[in-house]
Amino acid sequence: MRRYKVSVTTAADGTATTYTPRFDGKIHSIHYLKDGSNGYANGVDFTITAEATGENIWTESDVNASTVRYPxxxxxxxxxxxxxxxxxxxxxxxxxxxxxxxxxxxxxQGGASKVGVFHVLVDNR
Known part of the structure; x- marks a missing residue:
């Protein structure tokens, strides 16, 4: 397994877009960790896709707390x-x-200048 840790900070309008480094493998899980002091506003929306193809990996609305998904x-x-x-x-x-x-x-809808961290675990055997 390999872990890609991505910190994402929202803009003033509550949006953000960022990327993991390039990799080869199968996505095992994605962990979202809400920051304890400056976390996203309750109700944040995630759209997580493959950059090259746009394939949906994880789309969820109205997230309020840290969570883990196995897409x-x-x-x-x-x-x-x-x-x-x-x-x-x-x-x-x-x-x-x-x-x-x-x-x-x-x-x-993440709130202005808010922070969260995503851990993308990849099985790259």
């Missing part, structure tokens, strides 16, 4: 049909893979 993407057959665990069942999901790409972290 996964739905899988498909060679015919483009969604893979399911059982007929009409839950989608089969797999970790999001990245190849020489960066994770783009975009925030909205």
């Amino acid at each position: 996964r993407a739905p899988t498909h057959s060679q015919a483009g049909v969604a893979s399911l665990y059982a007929a009409g069942g839950t989608a089969v999901q797999a970790p999001v893979g990245m190849a020489s790409d960066r994770v783009k972290i975009a925030l909205a």
